[in-house]
Amino acid sequence: MKVALLAHEQFPDRAKTAVGVLRYADYDVAAVLDRDSAGSRVTDHVPDVQDAPVVASMSDVDEDVDALIIGIAPIGGGFEESWRPDVRAALERGCDVYAGLHYFLAKDDEFADLAAEHGCELWDVRKPPEDLGVADGVADSVDATVVTTVGTDCSVGKMTATRELYEDARDAGMDAAFVATGQTGILIEGAGIPVDRVVSDFTAGAVERMVLDAGADHDYVFVEGQASIVHPAYSGVTTSIVHGSMPDYLVLCHEHGRDTVHGYDQEIPPVASFPERYEDFAEPVSDTEFAGGMLNTRSVDDDADAREAVADFADAIDAPADDPVRFGTESVLEVIR
Amino acid sequence: MKVALLAHEQFPDRAKTAVGVLRYADYDVAAVLDRDSAGSRVTDHVPDVQDAPVVASMSDVDEDVDALIIGIAPIGGGFEESWRPDVRAALERGCDVYAGLHYFLAKDDEFADLAAEHGCELWDVRKPPEDLGVADGVADSVDATVVTTVGTDCSVGKMTATRELYEDARDAGMDAAFVATGQTGILIEGAGIPVDRVVSDFTAGAVERMVLDAGADHDYVFVEGQASIVHPAYSGVTTSIVHGSMPDYLVLCHEHGRDTVHGYDQEIPPVASFPERYEDFAEPVSDTEFAGGMLNTRSVDDDADAREAVADFADAIDAPADDPVRFGTESVLEVIR
Known part of the structure; x- marks a missing residue:
């Protein structure tokens, strides 16, 4: 699976999720989105992980990608409105979007509508299952x-x-x-x-x-x-x-x-x-x-x-x-x- | 304020909430509902708290009461269907209903409808505020x-x-x-x-x-x-x-x-x-x-x-x-x- 990683203004030092995905996940990373470092490459910043271009926005990602992953988790877990054009562009291209924010993408009306229209999945990984219960101590x-x-x-x-x-x-x-x-x-x-x-x-x-x-x-x-x-x-x-x-x-x-x-x-x-x-x-x-x-x-x-x-x-x-x-x-x- | 306390089959030993309200709250308790002990009085079971009759159901509560309080908190916090007739009867009389269950009364369609119809409040005390945040350590x-x-x-x-x-x-x-x-x-x-x-x-x-x-x-x-x-x-x-x-x-x-x-x-x-x-x-x-x-x-x-x-x-x-x-x-x- 091929993904893009959103990490605007925070790659790599405050982009724990993006760096983790680059280092450990099985995904093939097509690009990192960071408008502050556009034009550089991942390995200019982090050695010994898979390499990829750093670009300014989703419209600079030329390859077909299956998903856009929000690769930053700011304190408080909010959604930055400056990310909206990239998430919108991803959904319009038919990409799924994965996020680990406290703010759930699936509850955002625009994203929910776009996802439905383009057949994309919004995966809010920070949303726990509904059927959890008390530990049995076992x-x-x-x-x-x-x-x-x-x-x-x-x-x-x-x-x-x-x-x-x-x-x-x-x-x-x-x-x-x-x-x-x-x-x-x-x-x-x-x-x-x-x-x-x-x-x-x-x-x-x-x-x-x-x-x-x-x-x-x-x-x-x-x-x-x-x-x-x-x-x-x-x-x-x-x-x-x-x-x-x-x-x-x-x-x-x-x-x-x-x-x-x-x-x-x-x-x-x-x-x-x-x-x-x-x-x-x-x-x-x-x-x-x-x-x-x-x-x-x-x-x-x-x-x-x-x-x-x-x-x-x-x-x-x-x-x-x-x-x-x-x-x-x-x-x-x-x-x- | 006058209240009734629901504690079916569990009063007093497994009815921590009911006993706590009897002992410490400012409410005037008109009756305790426990179908197993109907006919007795609170002080037959617990000394040194305010006294009240123990009755079998809401229809045996003669006085006007402002609220029915669910006075039991079973493991898991579920709602027992055998309590439904009492909650229904309370709402039909115009009583508010307070509960500390994981199951929220306000999300129960029948209770929500009855509460709206009779102008009653459903207070799910176990529902936390929406605007909580991370501790500042202060x-x-x-x-x-x-x-x-x-x-x-x-x-x-x-x-x-x-x-x-x-x-x-x-x-x-x-x-x-x-x-x-x-x-x-x-x-x-x-x-x-x-x-x-x-x-x-x-x-x-x-x-x-x-x-x-x-x-x-x-x-x-x-x-x-x-x-x-x-x-x-x-x-x-x-x-x-x-x-x-x-x-x-x-x-x-x-x-x-x-x-x-x-x-x-x-x-x-x-x-x-x-x-x-x-x-x-x-x-x-x-x-x-x-x-x-x-x-x-x-x-x-x-x-x-x-x-x-x-x-x-x-x-x-x-x-x-x-x-x-x-x-x-x-x-x-x-x-x-």
């Missing part, structure tokens, strides 16, 4: 080994770490599944439940359902965590995933150099305190071990410095650690296998 | 002292303890507010947000908004907690309330003799572990102290035995404790004042 009944990522903050690399662990596990011959809990993961995997959009009574239940489904067919289930147990706004999402997934192993994700909660006037506690924070939290509900850590060293230029940062992180959490993008996931995967 | 900016109740499990008495603390504080001349987070509390207070029904991204934000509102006008804010940090399904609700309210004090609620999670095959950890569990969880987000505990001794017949249970509980948590219904809240209130 996710640990699966035979599969369940591995859940957790973090010190939002946007430290949990989706990436989980996806890299999953892909490396498959490359190593392990029968692994990926459970997507956020819009980027869902857009990459083509399935999943956006747990941040589920009513809080059913959030753990949504995760439990996905773990039971994935665990029935696979030996290893890698669950994408969200946010952090110390986050002032989103900790309820984090804790629901930890208890709902009843993991055998937890993997801690952190970004090197991050010491305050992104967007908040709050310090992040010492990294060394996190394994115990999460283990103590998980323990009344499931038999959970701490497997190791995944460090995001994107702020470190030099590989040797990055290796040192990873070693320091491993020391701090007293467990194996890796940078999943830069160095791989082997040291943590060994614990799990 | 609940601690209020001058008020914020006190949040937490628990070892669901249904151990958090709403009751919070309400008793609030009422005792007011009786002692303190300028106190009550922040309702669940359907019973909202039905009693006439305001509040049902946080279990808020999408998980906004749950802490909903609590923060209520604390900011209440804290602007009062010296003490008592926040009704929900569920438990060790609950396999609802811990996300609990943690969102703790972080969203950024409390100055936590009060632990427990039911004497409860040692497994209600409805789940899971042990509750030792009560002695809870103060630290909650303090460690709250601490990265707010300066929070543990104030004491509230024990529910309804399973203990003898007052002397109940006093011993409270003393044991205080020893275990190493803090002042009380039974708010049986003995009052003074020992804990002293810490807060």
Whole structure:
């Protein structure tokens, strides 16, 4: 399937979804839409992902594409009116449109009408299923080994770490599944439940359902965590995933150099305190071990410095650690296998 | 205002909402509907609340009533079809109907039509406001002292303890507010947000908004907690309330003799572990102290035995404790004042 990725004015640094799709999805990306970088190419900005031209608008996309994916998720999840001409143009060409916004495209009258007229699908991946329920506390009944990522903050690399662990596990011959809990993961995997959009009574239940489904067919289930147990706004999402997934192993994700909660006037506690924070939290509900850590060293230029940062992180959490993008996931995967 | 309370087959032991309204609300209760106990009186079942006849159906309610309140909240929050004749009869008499179910009366075609025809209001208290947002992490900016109740499990008495603390504080001349987070509390207070029904991204934000509102006008804010940090399904609700309210004090609620999670095959950890569990969880987000505990001794017949249970509980948590219904809240209130 061929797609275009909308990431106006935010590619690549604030376009987590677009970069995730470029790196991990099976889609063939025909173009990235960013009016600020039009004329460049994806690999001018992000190495080691599939390449594509960066263009100013949908009308500059020459190839036939099957879908336009909104590749940005602004704080609050609103729809920017400046994106409307591109979404309109996509639908008029017969393209489906996928989005992970809190604002649902399907409820926008113009988009709904255009989609009906041109036979297109509007997929709002952040809209949860209607039939969710309360967790039964039975996710640990699966035979599969369940591995859940957790973090010190939002946007430290949990989706990436989980996806890299999953892909490396498959490359190593392990029968692994990926459970997507956020819009980027869902857009990459083509399935999943956006747990941040589920009513809080059913959030753990949504995760439990996905773990039971994935665990029935696979030996290893890698669950994408969200946010952090110390986050002032989103900790309820984090804790629901930890208890709902009843993991055998937890993997801690952190970004090197991050010491305050992104967007908040709050310090992040010492990294060394996190394994115990999460283990103590998980323990009344499931038999959970701490497997190791995944460090995001994107702020470190030099590989040797990055290796040192990873070693320091491993020391701090007293467990194996890796940078999943830069160095791989082997040291943590060994614990799990 | 005069109300009838529907509690068929569940009054009083499984009719938390009905009993809460009888005990704490300003409403004048004309009758309780329970077809299993028709002919008895409320005080035959529950002492020390306002008395009223127990009747079989709405047609046995002779007085003019302003509203019928659904006083039961079954697991799952569904609407029992056997209640339909009473709701229908109420609307045909011009009564409003209040409910705290996941099933919204306003979306039921028959009830919506009857309400429109007879000029009645259908108040689904479990429907959250549409304009909620993400927490800013600023609940601690209020001058008020914020006190949040937490628990070892669901249904151990958090709403009751919070309400008793609030009422005792007011009786002692303190300028106190009550922040309702669940359907019973909202039905009693006439305001509040049902946080279990808020999408998980906004749950802490909903609590923060209520604390900011209440804290602007009062010296003490008592926040009704929900569920438990060790609950396999609802811990996300609990943690969102703790972080969203950024409390100055936590009060632990427990039911004497409860040692497994209600409805789940899971042990509750030792009560002695809870103060630290909650303090460690709250601490990265707010300066929070543990104030004491509230024990529910309804399973203990003898007052002397109940006093011993409270003393044991205080020893275990190493803090002042009380039974708010049986003995009052003074020992804990002293810490807060």
